[in-house]
Amino acid sequence: MKEMIKLIVIIGPTAVGKTKLSIELAKRFNGEIISGDSMQVYKGMDIGTAKIKKEEMEGIPHHLIDIKEPYESFNVAEFQQKVTEWIKKISAKGKMPIIVGGTGLYIQSVLYDYEFSDAPSDEDYRNQLEQLALHKGNEYVHELLKQYDPESAERIHPNNIRRVIRALEIFHCTGETMSSILKRQQNVPLYDAAVIGLDMDREVLYERINKRVDLMMKEGLLEEVKALYNQGLRDYQSIQAIGYKELYAYLDGETSLEEAVETLKRNSRRYAKRQLTWFRNKMDVKWFDMTQVESFEKKVEEISAFIEGKLKIKANR
Incomplete structure (x- = not known):
């Protein structure tokens, strides 16, 4: 029987710390990262989608980021196809593919052979x-x-x-x-995958989400949204993303900036809750509690040990 490709998957709600962990694991397991986020594919939407910055990558290659214009559509079937290609390419180089993201159905479609193209259209x-x-x-x-x-x-x-x-x-x-x-759909795994779920105390997570939104605003989220707004981009899939539609309401004069930011925080918290519900109900995940941020190194060790045992490989330490 043909040996399955080994794969690391990091999932969890927004603001839980997936990006930071992914870099550490990529260094330890000689990995390349594939974004599992349905909105990070869009160019010019960096702050609102919490896209990793160049300096944060620490030289680790990242894929499936900035591959679409904001007016283009992107769906789960296309994601499935592109990620599958990247997994094969990365593995063929003798490196570890690592999917990182929070879009549940998209990641599930890659781990199991979901068929999306058969459904007819009208x-x-x-x-x-x-x-x-x-x-x-x-x-x-x-x-x-x-x-x-x-x-x-x-x-x-x-x-x-x-x-x-x-x-x-x-x-x-x-x-x-x-x-x-x-x-x-048959939930037959296509890969030898270690699926790591990150979670934390709900109050701590919500506080992190609120702070992240404040930081996004300081970093220029409003200017980023204005640039899209001024291009006349409207009613596109990309603009429905959390962080964009709320500020569009402000730019349309429907709400104050303060109200728009509060709505953005609330929608982000609700989205995090939906993400967790999806992952818990639909996927076979090993969960790790990230509440104690000061013990990050210890948590990386614990997660690395789990990956070593699950995939029967050794990490670089």
Whole structure:
């Protein structure tokens, strides 16, 4: 039997410390990092997506960052295909592929052989739903999804209107819900993977999220959003990202800057909660508590030992 490619996966909610850990593990296990974040693919969206800075990379190659323009779409099937290619390339060089990110379904689609391309489409129906969203709002279309596929409605945020519409389109074309199609997928692992989940005390995590948003604002998030806004970019998948849509509301004059920042913090906290729920319910994860930040080195040792045991390899120390 052909030996499976070894793979390290680091998941967890926003602001939990995935980036810092990934660099340490890449150094120890001779790795290259693949972003598992559905929004870091977009150019010019650096601060709001918490994209790693060049100086933070410490020479570790990073992939699947800045590969799309903000007006382009990006979906789970394309992510699956690109990540699969990168895993093969990195492994062929004798290096360790390390996926780092917080987009649950995207990462799950790579670990297990999910089929996304088979579901049929209906362009007329899709256009109807897009018009409905335009005239009656995203919430209205999301309510339709709730009626037909409550599980998908729970998982997909109303502002991710493209995925809401796709879920409705699948039901319209097949009479079957997207969630039942996903359940039917065979959860047969494609890789010899060590999946590491990072978590921390909820209050500590929420405080970190609030501070991160304040730091993003200091680093120029508003200017970054203004640049997109001034290009006339609107109603694109990228602009639905947390950190962008809230500040668009401010730039549209719908809310004050202070209110927009508070909404951004609240939406980020809610997103972190949804991420954790997804990872806990859908994936086989070894969890590590990152609450005690001062014991980071010790935590890296503990996680490295887990990887060594799981993948039967030795770390560079």
